[in-house]
Amino acid sequence: MQDFAAAFIEAFNLLARADSDLLEIVGLSLRVSLSAVILSCFIGFPIGAALGIGRFPGRQTLIVCVNALMGLPPVVVGLIVYLFLSNAGPLGWMEILYSPTAMIIAQTILVAPIVAALSRQVVGDLHAEYAEQFRSLSVPTRTAVAALLWDARHSLATVALAGFGRAIAEVGAVIIVGGNIDHLTRVMTTAIALETSKGNLALALALGLILIVLALAVNAGVAILRSASERHADA
Amino acid sequence: MPEALLPASISRLTFEAGGRRLVNDAHLELQLGTITMIMGPNGAGKSLLLRLLHGLIEPSAGNIQWGTRAPSEDTRYQQAMVFQRPVMLRRSVAANIDFALRLRGKKDTVARDRILSTVGLQDCAKQPARLLSGGEQQRLSLARALATEPDVLFLDEPTAHLDPASTAAIEDIVRVAHRAGTKIIFVSHDIGQARRLADEVIFMHRGRILEQTPASQFFKDPKSPEATQFLAGELVF
Numbered sequence: 001m002q003d004f005a006a007a008f009i010e011a012f013n014l015l016a017r018a019d020s021d022l023l024e025i026v027g028l029s030l031r032v033s034l035s036a037v038i039l040s041c042f043i044g045f046p047i048g049a050a051l052g053i054g055r056f057p058g059r060q061t062l063i064v065c066v067n068a069l070m071g072l073p074p075v076v077v078g079l080i081v082y083l084f085l086s087n088a089g090p091l092g093w094m095e096i097l098y099s100p101t102a103m104i105i106a107q108t109i110l111v112a113p114i115v116a117a118l119s120r121q122v123v124g125d126l127h128a129e130y131a132e133q134f135r136s137l138s139v140p141t142r143t144a145v146a147a148l149l150w151d152a153r154h155s156l157a158t159v160a161l162a163g164f165g166r167a168i169a170e171v172g173a174v175i176i177v178g179g180n181i182d183h184l185t186r187v188m189t190t191a192i193a194l195e196t197s198k199g200n201l202a203l204a205l206a207l208g209l210i211l212i213v214l215a216l217a218v219n220a221g222v223a224i225l226r227s228a229s230e231r232h233a234d235a
Numbered sequence: 236m237p238e239a240l241l242p243a244s245i246s247r248l249t250f251e252a253g254g255r256r257l258v259n260d261a262h263l264e265l266q267l268g269t270i271t272m273i274m275g276p277n278g279a280g281k282s283l284l285l286r287l288l289h290g291l292i293e294p295s296a297g298n299i300q301w302g303t304r305a306p307s308e309d310t311r312y313q314q315a316m317v318f319q320r321p322v323m324l325r326r327s328v329a330a331n332i333d334f335a336l337r338l339r340g341k342k343d344t345v346a347r348d349r350i351l352s353t354v355g356l357q358d359c360a361k362q363p364a365r366l367l368s369g370g371e372q373q374r375l376s377l378a379r380a381l382a383t384e385p386d387v388l389f390l391d392e393p394t395a396h397l398d399p400a401s402t403a404a405i406e407d408i409v410r411v412a413h414r415a416g417t418k419i420i421f422v423s424h425d426i427g428q429a430r431r432l433a434d435e436v437i438f439m440h441r442g443r444i445l446e447q448t449p450a451s452q453f454f455k456d457p458k459s460p461e462a463t464q465f466l467a468g469e470l471v472f
Contacts, residue, residue, distance in 0.1 A: 126325075129322060130322060130324070132291060132318070132322070133318065133322040135291055135311075136289060136291060136311070136314075136315065136316040136318075137315070137335060137338055137383065138308060138311050138312045138338070139338060143338070147324070147334070151324055151325040151326065152325075231363075
């Protein structure tokens with residue numbers, strides 16, 4: 001129990017003096033996860049919009065597939081990306097295994113289906129509301145898609161935050177493709193796993209606290225966006 | 236200059252869904268310069284007829300001829316519709332009008348402000364459209380429709396959920412649009428409203444058009460027993 005309390009005190013000390021190792025790990029975590037979320041939005045929003053608005057054969061099957069991909073186990077994604085990027089793999093020539101780029105790719109594969117599936121729901125619901133009015137006004141398809149994405153922007157920002165929550169908290173994929181190399185690919189979740197196994201509870205706890213604060217910040221962000229959108233009567 | 240939509244001629248128009256004939260063998264002639272009121276009890280097929288005319292749904296059989304043209308994207312481009320429940324874009328009041336103006340290739344804040352003042356919403360321009368009252372939303376919806384400068388304006392019971400003041404405001408705007416040369420086709424089951432607005436009445440019952448007569452004649456001497464019952468305030472079903 002004493003160890004536990006001492007670990008907490010040390011953790012707060014690390015945070016208070018802005019330990020450089022700690023900041024480096026937090027910085028890399030944010031860089032990797034934010035990059036993955038931005039890439040996922042570029043991939044997921046158009047797919048979500050196409051599935052939400054379009055009516056084409058196989059659409060329902062695609063929706064089921066995208067929804068199923070939301071639950072991809074991170075370690076499996078990590079393993080597949082590892083196989084592709086390892087020297088013997090088809091993309092081995094890129095030599096990006098054990099780099100932040102590989103971690104961004106793995107997290108993008110995890111997050112893009114979440115963004116696509118949730119944005120399909122958001123855009124689809126809004127489309128159901130606007131469709132007849134748009135048809136009456138003879139709105140061209142491209143203008144309609146742009147208008148739907150713009151009018152759903154607050155809900156889509158919430159979708160992006162949900163994706164960020166998934167990316168920043170996962171450990172399975174980044175540890176396999178990143179390798180948890182100090183000063184290169186060590187992020188918060190992999191560091192917590194390593195430091196805990198080494199018995200260095202203070203650093204693990206400090207990182208854990210930051211992760212919890214980030215999770216809270218993401219939730220607060222969602223709540224603020226939701227209330228902003230209600231103020232604008234977007235709900 | 237786009238080709239004229241009127242006179243329009245509708246023959247043997249039929250719409251079926253779920254094995255039921257919801258609009259049955261409708262024949263109509265629509266002329267320029269009149270306010271045409273489509274009346275009838277609930278479920279008569281009034282809103283469906285409006286959607287068929289506007290090209291929002293495809294008929295099961297029959298013909299619609301707008302001038303010399305069949306309904307298409309082009310004919311719909313010259314028409315506009317106000318729905319019973321206004322669909323407000325999640326934007327400001329002004330941005331709702333701007334959206335319609337841009338669709339017709341205009342980016343004109345002067346025109347937008349003029350349209351908003353025509354419907355009495357100039358002071359709400361920056362407000363989110365969805366925070367307007369029901370009556371204000373319907374006025375904005377009407378203003379947005381008029382911003383496209385339609386030759387034909389369809390209105391599907393636009394005052395069904397509105398108080399008398401809002402109803403009067405909508406009717407005034409419709410009269411102004413009519414005087415400016417827009418053909419008005421208005422669905423309502425409000426007899427008082429029809430008396431105030433209509434030049435001619437199309438009476439529908441169970442998917443059939445029972446009569447298309449000048450309003451004065453319809454209210455004095457309706458041809459069908461169903462219309463007589465309807466005007467007498469009896470329950471028609």
